[in-house]
Amino acid sequence: MKTLDTKQNILDDAGFAYNFDRMVYFNRKRKKIFSVEFVDDQPEEVLERKIREDTGGKEWKFYFNRDPSERAKREIEAALG
């Protein structure tokens, strides 16, 4: 069996879970959501930097290639609970 992909390791180590319906990696404590497209397209260093980034932690921060509308953000937040 191969070892886990580096980006998956980075996300796992930072406590990110995967939502298969929305196809996003999310962390409720950090209040951050990454789309699979963003994770695929960005290098590991960028992913690590975004995970470490201080966002205040009050509102969800979306890391998408194309910024979702406010309505879409609310729906994703509701879906993630």
Place this chain on the structure above:
Amino acid sequence: MAEVERTVEDRLREEYFSLLPEMHRVADRLETEIRYLLLPVSGRLQRYERLAVKSRVKSCESALDKLRRHQETRDFKDRPQEAYMLTSLNDLAGVRVLAFPRHWLADVDRRLRSEFPTWTPDPVKDGGELQAFKYHGYCPQASERVRGEYQVVSMLTGLFWEVEHAAVYKPDVRLAGITQHRGMQERTGDVAMALRAFEEQFEALARQD
């Protein structure tokens, strides 16, 4: 009575059923042409070798879900003004050629490629390793709106994909999002690697016979 606003999904379902006869025509034509083109191969198979050609038309909900998953928010409501079209999908009608053992793949691909020279290649790879030859394009005699797709894949890998699809994702099309998890992709790659090793060992022994 107030008119009910049609959703993107409503419009796409209507589009699906208007395309359905053409989808069947493309699948039937592509399957028949491919079977004909591969007659020289099927006539040369050893007793332990196999070649199968299967066609399918994508289901309505599967087509909608695929288009939905192409959106980064997985939701048509985010940009309802966009002109979502099922004809943007490459695989509304598809044919899969399954060959065993895998040494036939290159030969089959060469024969089909020369008959569909304008079709766009879109190979399926896992960690840089080719899993399947895949092409999409139009069969103008069958439809100028519905694109067809054909794949040439090792029989064991193709049958694994069928089992995976039927057992894991078929119960709920939304489960297909699981395939995009990076860890899941690696486990799928492990299965492909194991099947390849099995096939190569089998072939080496069968050739000694």
